[in-house]
Amino acid sequence: MVNMSTYLTVTIRDKNGEVTKHYHRRCHSFVKQMLQLLEVHHRGVGIANILDTSNTARTVVSSTNHFKIEGGIGIVTKGIVVGSGLAAEANTDYALQTLIAHGVGAGQLSYQAVSFTTTAIVGANVDFIITRVLTNGSGGNVSVNEIGLYCAADDSIGTTRYFCIIRDVLPSTDVIPNGGTYTVTLTERTTV
Numbered sequence: 001m002v003n004m005s006t007y008l009t010v011t012i013r014d015k016n017g018e019v020t021k022h023y024h025r026r027c028h029s030f031v032k033q034m035l036q037l038l039e040v041h042h043r044g045v046g047i048a049n050i051l052d053t054s055n056t057a058r059t060v061v062s063s064t065n066h067f068k069i070e071g072g073i074g075i076v077t078k079g080i081v082v083g084s085g086l087a088a089e090a091n092t093d094y095a096l097q098t099l100i101a102h103g104v105g106a107g108q109l110s111y112q113a114v115s116f117t118t119t120a121i122v123g124a125n126v127d128f129i130i131t132r133v134l135t136n137g138s139g140g141n142v143s144v145n146e147i148g149l150y151c152a153a154d155d156s157i158g159t160t161r162y163f164c165i166i167r168d169v170l171p172s173t174d175v176i177p178n179g180g181t182y183t184v185t186l187t188e189r190t191t192v
Contacts, residue, residue, distance in 0.1 A: 006030070007187040008147060008168060015179025027168050027186070029089040034165040037153055041066055051094035052161045053077070059156040060163075068152040069130065071114045074102045076150075077162040079114035080132035080184045083146040086169065093167045096148045104137040109182065128188040136176045144174040147184055 006027040012020050036050045037060065046061040060066075071079025076099060084107075085097020102111045117129040130149070136142050149166040166186070176182045 003191045005189050005191075006166060007189060009183075009185040009187070010147075010174060011181075011183040012174060012176055013181045013183075014177050020177070020180070021174065025171075027166055029093070029168050030166055031089075031093045031164060032091050033094065033163045036060070037067060037151070037163060037165065040153070046156055050163065051092075052163055053095040053150060055094055058161050060153045060161070061156050063154040063158075065152055065154045065160055069114060069149060070116075071111065071132070071150075073113050074111055076102050076111055078150050078152050079111075080130060080186060081111075081148045081150055082109065082134060082144045082182070082184065083148065084143055085146050089167055089169050093164060095150075095164045096146050096167060098146075100142065100144065104139075106138055106140060107142055108138050109134040109136055109142055109176065124191055126190045126192075130186045130188070132184050134176070134182040134184070136178055136180050136182070138178060140178055142176045144176065144182065145170055149186060 009024045011022045040047050044062045048059040049057045083096035083098045087097045101108045112133040114132045119128045
């Protein structure tokens with residue numbers, strides 16, 4: 001039996017680099033857009049009515065700019081993103097409920113560039129790992145309640161649009177202290 005899953009690992013460090021919280025769990029909330037974009041990719045045809053992160057229905061076509069998640073420093077439209085929303089997950093989620101903005105103002109986090117590993121066989125698994133570090137220079141604590149994965153895809157007129165493919169609400173609030181870091185790792189895994 002082949003199985004595909006995504007695993008979430010979070011590490012919180014204080015301003016001295018000491019780990020204050022660390023956990024690993026299975027993600028459980030691929031949303032509808034994930035399978036719609038996968039269908040576009042596999043079939044090579046356009047699919048209508050895929051909701052982007054602004055809740056606008058788009059027709060997405062197969063292109064070279066498909067499923068791109070390589071968010072750079074400060075980019076919150078692609079890659080691992082975090083939010084403060086508490087609404088329960090739903091298959092129809094199209095974005096985080098309340099995205100935490102990039103910056104050093106109150107309630108903000110500084111998004112570092114998304115990094116990747118090369119796909120590799122690890123025992124009976126094949127893993128592809130996506131990581132993003134966020135730093136807190138806001139002057140106070142910042143609370144995270146939801147984690148998502150955003151990607152880019154081209155619509156039918158060649159404009160790049162952004163889509164949420166994972167949204168997980170955390171079982172408890174993660175508090176990042178001022179001067180601390182928040183490291184989120186998503187492991188895409190298939191198991192034979």
